[in-house]
Amino acid sequence: MLRMDFNQKEVVHTATEEWLASPAAGVWRKPLEREAAEHGRATSVVKYEPGSRFKTHQHPYGEEIFVLSGVFSDETGDYPAGTYLRNPPGSSHAPFSEQGCELFVQLDQFDPMDQQTVRIDTNNTPWLQGQGGLQVMPLHSFATEHIALVKWPAGEVFKPHRHYGGEEIFVLSGEFIDEHGRYPQGSWLRSPHLSKHTPYVEQETVIYVKTGHLPVPRP
Numbered sequence: 199m200l201r202m203d204f205n206q207k208e209v210v211h212t213a214t215e216e217w218l219a220s221p222a223a224g225v226w227r228k229p230l231e232r233e234a235a236e237h238g239r240a241t242s243v244v245k246y247e248p249g250s251r252f253k254t255h256q257h258p259y260g261e262e263i264f265v266l267s268g269v270f271s272d273e274t275g276d277y278p279a280g281t282y283l284r285n286p287p288g289s290s291h292a293p294f295s296e297q298g299c300e301l302f303v304q305l306d307q308f309d310p311m312d313q314q315t316v317r318i319d320t321n322n323t324p325w326l327q328g329q330g331g332l333q334v335m336p337l338h339s340f341a342t343e344h345i346a347l348v349k350w351p352a353g354e355v356f357k358p359h360r361h362y363g364g365e366e367i368f369v370l371s372g373e374f375i376d377e378h379g380r381y382p383q384g385s386w387l388r389s390p391h392l393s394k395h396t397p398y399v400e401q402e403t404v405i406y407v408k409t410g411h412l413p414v415p416r417p
Contacts, residue, residue, distance in 0.1 A: 200232040202239070204364065204412045205390050212243050213384040224250030230386050233306070240305045241386070246270070251294030260308030261285040262345075264368070264406055268299030277317070282337045284308075284316035302368050302406065312340040320347060330354060342410035350374075350405070355398040364412030365389045372403025391415065 201208045210230050217226035221236065224247035233239040239259075246268070263270065263283040270277045272291040277283060279299075285291065287308050316338055325333035333349040342363050350372070367374065367387040374381040376395040381387060389395070391414050 199234070200229055201388070202231060202233060204388075205415075207378075207390060207393060208386075208388045209379065209381065210386045211382065211384065212386055213382070215243075217245060220244075220252075222250065222252045225252060231388070238306055240303075241307075242303050243384075243386075244301045244303050246293075246295035246299050246301075248298040249294075249296060250298075252292065254290055254292040256288070256290040257285055257305065258287060259306035259310070260287045260312070261289070262304040262307065264302040266300040266302055266370070268295060269297050270295055270299045270301060275317070278319070278321070280319060280321040282316065282318040282320060284314065284338060286313045286315055289315070307411070309340055309343070314338070314340070325349060330356065332356070343408065344410055345406075345408045348405050348407055350399040350403040352400065352402050353398075356396065358394060358396040360392050360394045361389055361409055362392065363410035363414055364391050365393065366408040366411070368406040370404045370406055372399060372401050374403055374405055375399060388412075 212228050215228040217228060220227050226245040228243040230241040265277050265279050265281045267279045270293065272293045287310055318337055320335060323335055325335050328334040331351045331354045335347040337345045337347065369381050369383050369385045371383055374397060376397045378395060391412055
């Protein structure tokens, strides 16, 4: 197991992590959290070399993808950088990339009742006004789980707040900062239930953020 204690805060600067081979030739991974070697809950940055592919496989508990660069493909279409995808529990596909791509991927983390297939090109989706100077692009919500892109203008400071059900962030551009550290592009953060911070930025920054999805301890 890797980083599976959800009561602990985790930070990984993925740019400095080594690529590890996957079972498919030309497909590489940087594991961020992993329940077991090739099954169970996992979060990874994944790289497809040009022309690489995975054989058809199922996702019994769902798959979530954000395309970081290049073009990701499967039998349902071609998805350029900035695309957000959700393949629900029980779905299957045969993914590949003709030109190569990098992805942020989360496996086996869906509520079994969450059966929505999602395809969003964030390059052509309008931003909504959030709190202060923030702009928000909602991507998906189910029960207590909420996923969105958040764009921070340079110099923005957010109010102190707690995360019921935890918070997970992947920094897509710029640098995210709080009182605990600085997190440049490619950083992955997972903060536990009821964790607290006061985030801010010095330059324009875009983050992928998920909240309300981590275990809540029983009293």
